[in-house]
Amino acid sequence: xxxxxxxxxxxxxxxxxxxxxxxxxxxxxxxxxxxxxxxxxxxxxxxxxxxxxxxxxxxxxxxxxxxxxxxxxxxxxxxxxxxxxxxxxxxxxxxxxxxxxxxxxxxxxxxxxxxxxxxxxxxxxxxxxxxxxxxxxxxxxxxxxxxxxxxxxxxxxxxxxxxxxxxxxxxxxxxxxxxxxxxxxxxxxxxxxxxxxxxxxxxxxxxxxxxxxxxxxx
Amino acid sequence: xxxxxxxxxxxxxxxxxxxxxxxxxxxxxxxxxxxxxxxxxxxxxxxxxxxxxxxxxxxxxxxxxxxxxxxxxxxxxxxxxxxxxxxxxxxxxxxxxxxxxxxxxxxxxxxxxxxxxxxxxxxxxxxxxxxxxxxxxxxxxxxxxxxxxxxxxxxxxxxxxxxxxxxxxxxxxxxxxxxxxxxxxxxxxxxxxxxxxxxxxxxxxxxxxxxxxxxxxx
Numbered sequence: 001x002x003x004x005x006x007x008x009x010x011x012x013x014x015x016x017x018x019x020x021x022x023x024x025x026x027x028x029x030x031x032x033x034x035x036x037x038x039x040x041x042x043x044x045x046x047x048x049x050x051x052x053x054x055x056x057x058x059x060x061x062x063x064x065x066x067x068x069x070x071x072x073x074x075x076x077x078x079x080x081x082x083x084x085x086x087x088x089x090x091x092x093x094x095x096x097x098x099x100x101x102x103x104x105x106x107x108x109x110x111x112x113x114x115x116x117x118x119x120x121x122x123x124x125x126x127x128x129x130x131x132x133x134x135x136x137x138x139x140x141x142x143x144x145x146x147x148x149x150x151x152x153x154x155x156x157x158x159x160x161x162x163x164x165x166x167x168x169x170x171x172x173x174x175x176x177x178x179x180x181x182x183x184x185x186x187x188x189x190x191x192x193x194x195x196x197x198x199x200x201x202x203x204x205x206x207x208x209x210x211x212x213x214x215x216x217x218x
Numbered sequence: 219x220x221x222x223x224x225x226x227x228x229x230x231x232x233x234x235x236x237x238x239x240x241x242x243x244x245x246x247x248x249x250x251x252x253x254x255x256x257x258x259x260x261x262x263x264x265x266x267x268x269x270x271x272x273x274x275x276x277x278x279x280x281x282x283x284x285x286x287x288x289x290x291x292x293x294x295x296x297x298x299x300x301x302x303x304x305x306x307x308x309x310x311x312x313x314x315x316x317x318x319x320x321x322x323x324x325x326x327x328x329x330x331x332x333x334x335x336x337x338x339x340x341x342x343x344x345x346x347x348x349x350x351x352x353x354x355x356x357x358x359x360x361x362x363x364x365x366x367x368x369x370x371x372x373x374x375x376x377x378x379x380x381x382x383x384x385x386x387x388x389x390x391x392x393x394x395x396x397x398x399x400x401x402x403x404x405x406x407x408x409x410x411x412x413x414x415x416x417x418x419x420x421x422x423x424x425x426x427x428x429x430x431x432x433x434x435x436x
Contacts, residue, residue, distance in 0.1 A: 054368035055327055063316070070316060074330070077322035084315045097302045098281070098288060104295035109273055112292070112330040117340065125357070131347040139343070150272035 003085075005030035006062035006069075008049075010037045011213035014115055014174030015075040016059040020213075021170040022079045024204035026089035033062075034215035037120065076104075076111055079167050092167050103161045106151050106168035110175045114144035118178065137182040145179060145189050148172075152191040158198050169199050177210070221303075223248035224280040224287075226267075228255045229431035232333055232392030233293040234277040238431075239388040240297045242422035244307035251280075252433035255338065294322075294329055297385050310385050321379045324369050324386035328393045332362035336396065355400040363397060363407050366390075370409040376416050387417050395428065 007023070007030045009016030023030050035043050035058050043049060044056045053060045053073040061072045061081075072078055083092050093100045116122070117140040123133040157163035160172060176186055176196055186193060199205055210216060225241070225248045227234030241248050253261050253276050261267060262274045271278045271291040279290045279299075290296055301310050311318045334340070335358040341351040375381035378390060394404055394414055404411060417423055428434060 054365040055331060056365070072316070072319050072323060074323045074326040077319045077326060080322060081315060081319040084318070097299060098290070100302070101290050101295045101299040104298060105290060105292045108292040108295060108329075111326075112334050113273060116330050116334040121361075122335065125354070126347070129344070129347045129349040131349075136343070143339075147272040147274070 001066055003063060003065045006033050006064065007031070008033045008035050008052075008060040008062065009058045010035050011210045011216040013037065013058050014178050015057070015111075017174040017177075017208060017210065018075040018170040019059045019061065019078050020208040021173060021199075021205065022082055022092060022167075024208050025092060025165055025170070025202070026082060026086060027204070028082070028086065028089060032214055034213075035060075036215065075170075076107060076167065079170060090165075092165070092170065094162060094164065094166065099161060102151075102155055103166045103168050106148065106155070106160050107166075107171045109144060109148050109151060110168075110171035113147065114140055114175055115178075118182070134182055137178075138184050141175070141179040141182055141184050145175070145184070145186070145192065148175075149189040149192055152195065156191050156195060158195070160192075160195050165199060165202065169195065172196060173199055173205075173208075219284055221281060221283045224251050224282065225249070226251045226253050226270075226278040226280065227276045228253050229428045229434040231255065231276050232396050233275070233329075235392040235395075235426060235428065236293040236388040237277045237279065237296050238426040239391060239417075239423065240300055240310060240385075242426050243310065243383055243388070243420070244300060244304060245422070246300070246304065246307060250432055252431075253278075254433065293388075294325055294385065297388060308383075310383070310388065312380060312382065312384065317379060320369075320373055321384045321386050324366065324373070324378050325384075325389045327362060327366050327369060328386075328389035331365070332358055332393055333396075335362075336400070352400055356397075356402050359393070359397040359400055359402050363393070363402070363404070363410065366393075367407040367410055370413065374409050374413060376413070378410075378413050383417060383420065387413065390414060391417055391423075391426075 037044050050056050052071045055073055059075055061078045063070045079092055093103055118137040126133045126136045152160050155161040159165045160168040179186055255262050268274050270289045273291055279296045281288045297310055311321055336355040344351045344354045370378050373379045377383045378386040397404055
């Protein structure tokens with residue numbers, strides 16, 4: 001039984017980037033399939049894509065086993081799936097159940113606590129209401145990162161929880177990148193910035209950055 | 219070693235309700251600790267609560283082992299923790315890794331795909347921008363439930379994924395309740411309504427409803 005992966009993703013999608021980080025940490029290869037979420041109303045809204053992921057979002061992982069494809073959306077479930085099915089690779093969750101739960105808590109502080117509030121459709125709606133979409137995005141990034149910094153101050157070693165990279169770190173890098181795009185000053189989060197630097201020092205992590213992807217636009 | 223649980227929660231918080239459902243499905247007891255998220259700017263914003271959960275949100279699970287307390291926030295990590303640490307109880311995740319991942323995908327379609335967009339602070343901000351907060355909440359509930367119905371149509375048996383209740387079903391009940399509060403007609407989601415009825419027929423589930431909680435207001 002041979003399994004390969006195709007990652008349907010977009011260079012600047014933060015949830016896509018989390019999956020690229022997981023592949024890098026695990027040393028697993030995948031085929032990059034670019035989905036342009038901006039072009040012509042977004043390729044993720046086409047019927048062919050919607051049939052594979054009714055949420056019409058990237059990332060979408062295509063798991064190809066002996067020629068047959070299965071599809072899986074949502075970044076954290078994808079990371080858990082890779083962890084469970086590739087036990088020979090670096091784990092992204094620690095062994096102790098309480099510490100595992102804390103890793104998941106920090107990951108969710110980004111995944112459900114920040115990212116959904118600054119998604120493209122939400123920012124478009126804020127603009128339609130006459131709001132300042134950058135101020136909106138900055139507000140929720142700041143609130144969320146203040147909480148994450150406090151959580152990290154309790155649990156961080158070299159990484160967000162202890163001394164090994166985890167699901168939580170895979171969420172951190174894209175969120176700090178997003179926060180800076182929205183002109184949020186991240187120096188107020190010293191633990192998060194320290195951990196970010198430790199992550200980029202790991203083998204293969206630099207190549208996961210948005211601007212290093214094949215569909216990146218200068 | 220004796221472990222007991224105290225659940226810091228609020229009757230109408232949908233994420234709190236997910237944890238009550240998990241306890242009911244597993245037949246585990248817990249002490250109900252009411253946190254009034256509306257009173258005096260919200261009890262979850264007090265320094266004493268913030269020290270336990272920097273995200274200043276319910277639910278917060280207090281795990282008391284031999285008199286010592288540890289704290290855990292975020293509903294899905296709490297559910298995974300209960301599943302991993304109480305293997306003698308009904309599991310909330312199936313055994314097959316791909317099916318587990320699909321359960322988590324459906325749970326996230328609610329947890330990160332809908333609920334964060336209709337949280338109290340977000341609705342307050344929409345109102346500040348001059349928007350209609352009910353229309354806003356209805357919009358994201360509808361978009362999210364359309365996607366969830368499509369996902370469920372692929373995977374549902376008696377429950378959202380197959381024939382046993384899971385993390386995903388724990389997310390479904392509170393979200394349908396929220397959607398109706400925002401005046402969204404849920405008859406357009408026949409699979410979701412059918413699964414909802416199957417869930418309420420399970421022992422102990424009716425007692426998890428918001429209006430059955432000690433801090434409920436008529």
